[in-house]
Amino acid sequence: MKQLINVPERVVADALRGMAAAHPELTVDVEQRVVLRGDAPVLDKVALVSGGGSGHEPLHAGFVGPGMLDAACPGEVFTSPVPDQMARAAAAVDSGRGVLFVVKNYTGDVLNFEMAAELAQDEGVQVASVLVEDDVAVTDSTFTAGRRGTGGTLFVEKLAGAAAEAGAPLERVERIARRVAASCRSFGVALTACTTPAKGRPTFDLPEGELELGIGIHGEPGRERRPMMTSGEIADATVDALLADDRPHGPVLVLVNGMGGTPLLELYGFNAEVRRALGERGVAVPRTLVGNYVTSLDMAGCSVTLCQVDEEMLRLWDAPVSTPALRWGR
């Protein structure tokens, strides 16, 4: 597989230089691998910090800005960042009202963010953390590292970010983040594997005529391999997996997310089928987001995230946001 890169070792640093060039409204520390709101620390505002392995762009750095994250810490490709990054970011964005870490549930992310929280607290920053674990493909969480954090991260960062922007104190921002995290369910499907810069070849072998159901966002194979399915069949299987795990009692926000290599034309077509499938099962959808938001490099495929919402959460979703990848309102 060919890649638009210089050398694998420099991929993340190059991307950060490119972000800096494209987004003067952000402060990008290429050396220390921290991306900050240009106006950080924002006076009297609880700050949100997230981060994780690179390769999922625009997550997380693309969500830094008013109404969402105050800072993002990109790790190497598919590798959690190191604690120093998060601690440095926390110190840079803390206005004195505390920092919320948004952590996707992977062993590496959890451990590094834990260490970062200790470091930051040692430096007098008040830190709370919320774990995103929304991937219903991981079923027996007692015999696993637990559910993976995937598309739900976008909802947690958006809604908690809106609450923080509105001036909520840390405890409330944390509570909302937890509520959103608990309300999110995701399920992903791969048509092809992705290729990491370091490996230079697809991470697993997925022949023509087959797909993987229940994949994660790190190029790992999924729960089950099946003969190729139509968009409508994939939507049915995905929605069934989501509703089997948790039947929403109210309306849901829907993220129809591309894994990076699937054309937008196909994603929109898939959204039509997801909407049909949800409609047939009586689930109301007040808002939908379609696009490549939580990706797995060049993987072809998609994931669907449902986030059950009440009035307040819907208001937080609609609140203005101004980041490279998500922008509306104001």
Next chain:
Amino acid sequence: MKQLINVPERVVADALRGMAAAHPELTVDVEQRVVLRGDAPVLDKVALVSGGGSGHEPLHAGFVGPGMLDAACPGEVFTSPVPDQMARAAAAVDSGRGVLFVVKNYTGDVLNFEMAAELAQDEGVQVASVLVEDDVAVTDSTFTAGRRGTGGTLFVEKLAGAAAEAGAPLERVERIARRVAASCRSFGVALTACTTPAKGRPTFDLPEGELELGIGIHGEPGRERRPMMTSGEIADATVDALLADDRPHGPVLVLVNGMGGTPLLELYGFNAEVRRALGERGVAVPRTLVGNYVTSLDMAGCSVTLCQVDEEMLRLWDAPVSTPALRWGR
């Protein structure tokens, strides 16, 4: 190649259904294949209509909304829409102040839009047209169908859209559109070919270790095949091709555009190299847009568009826009 579709024949209709579901602010006529601003016709405003083959999403339907297009007409994949679509769109968005057609320079698009203009004029709609022909890879335009319209389309639609939104009359909107079109230069590079739904296999053979320079956005091979290059080398070759054609006398807007299959991580890294290459050649860059905007289905690769701007054009660029794919300000 696997695709997230139902059947090839329904790809465009499915995508439109999905757009309708995701974007209640748009009016999507799936049957007639027209996407309109929900508030069309906008009182006392010149209307912009564009369209072209599908497979380049978010272009054009993703650019429908306040500050940009009033309507888009998607054709079949890589096939210009038919005149009836544009004529119907023109009638639907005309407020009496006239309609500007934004046409990418391909034989099919030109002919169909010409016929549409006749139809619309027959119905009393005042129509002007602007041709986007920005692809410098097509050199000897006397012995070809002329330069292809690619990334420059985004700038024409945005800047002319802003002028129309500000209340400019048709003649002025047309003049600005022409000026923008004349100020744009693009050059594209493919690392892989794309796969159309109808064909189901890559449109041409591009082996490991090779790339194509000077490609278009319809899966056609390029001007030249070369051994694989680094991101920095591709940036140098691209910027050289652009500046050799026309050396800007002032600052340029830059679009670093993904062809659909290249991860955002790589695109941002490429942007760093493009910025370096422009800097080394003394070109100032007040604004940059990085992302998948004018795509070629799942093709891996990128294009760079430079749009030379004066103060007024920069103001038009910065003016508020609110479409599915491009949104800022207000």
Next chain:
Amino acid sequence: MDAAFFRGWLTEVASAVDEEADRLTELDSAIGDADHGTNMRRGFTAVVTAVGEQRPASPGAVLALAGRTLVSTVGGASGPLYGTLLRRTGKALGEAPEVGRAELASALRAGVDAVSRLGGAVPGDKTMLDALVPAVEALGEGLDAASAAAERGAQATVPMRARKGRASYLGERSVGHQDPGAASSALLLAALARTGRQGGGPAPDAGEVRDD
């Protein structure tokens, strides 16, 4: 040749195009954008439906309707071009309920001229005109001769360097491939010859014989 003859021809084209769609797309894939087969199939399927439903009374009206239908359903370059070909040919045929080969030949020439004006191409540019122009010229010798000329014209595009349409972007790299539009034009002419031989068009090289 009456309206039924031309309906027959269009039906014959539709089934030929349907059978050969993959080959046309394959040709377009080499030097274009891999849609010519689907474009032609979509267009002629719609044409058959339209002329079958509306059953225009004269050859001219059949072709004019077919042309309008192509324009409204195909898109791309081939939609307006083939649409114009049939529309102008139909217009030139006028209202007459039956037409002879000479009238057809001159009407087709008017249609082909309109294609050339619309697209700005001439023979040698590696387009459908490389099949259409020689076909029209050979039409005086009968439908089979026209079909053979179209086929030769299509084959002759292989070594050409394209100067019009998408293939022109490829410059030298367009050499060595047959033009898809020329190939589909040859299908149109072959279908015309078959229709002539079958139902009751003029027998091959049978001069002004009118039957059916």
Next chain:
Amino acid sequence: MDAAFFRGWLTEVASAVDEEADRLTELDSAIGDADHGTNMRRGFTAVVTAVGEQRPASPGAVLALAGRTLVSTVGGASGPLYGTLLRRTGKALGEAPEVGRAELASALRAGVDAVSRLGGAVPGDKTMLDALVPAVEALGEGLDAASAAAERGAQATVPMRARKGRASYLGERSVGHQDPGAASSALLLAALARTGRQGGGPAPDAGEVRDD
């Protein structure tokens, strides 16, 4: 064994990891995310630089610095886990300028326990602990025995079903592949044995002999 011995060990690990990085990534590719080789290489390259530049005086300080360096440069699961292993082992060794095998054995046990506590894994979960725990237990019989035990432990992960780390997401599909972290742990122990044999650590199974 003095500070130089431990610096030697870490250098030995770094070169083993560098050589075996592709294999580790390949293993991680089968049941993880294809980064374990690059992670380990990045970490131990940084470790060698750090201990080479700062040259801590005691074995404990060398390992503590190495552990901190891993935490700060690796990321992922292996960064905090291997970082903790070395940091805690170093801490347990204290300030002494030289340490014997018994002290090393008990310090390493403390380190391995800390890894188990941090990650919540136990032997049988198909993690690095499946190599580390048997190695520590065999350390009484010498460095070579520990290395052999680690290698056996790593091999023994092949038929296991993962219950921790990324591989656990695969459920049954994780069976039949060696755990990458267990494989890298075996490399660490093999490097320790080599260092012992070379420079002047305790001779294989030589009991409390201290030299260098």
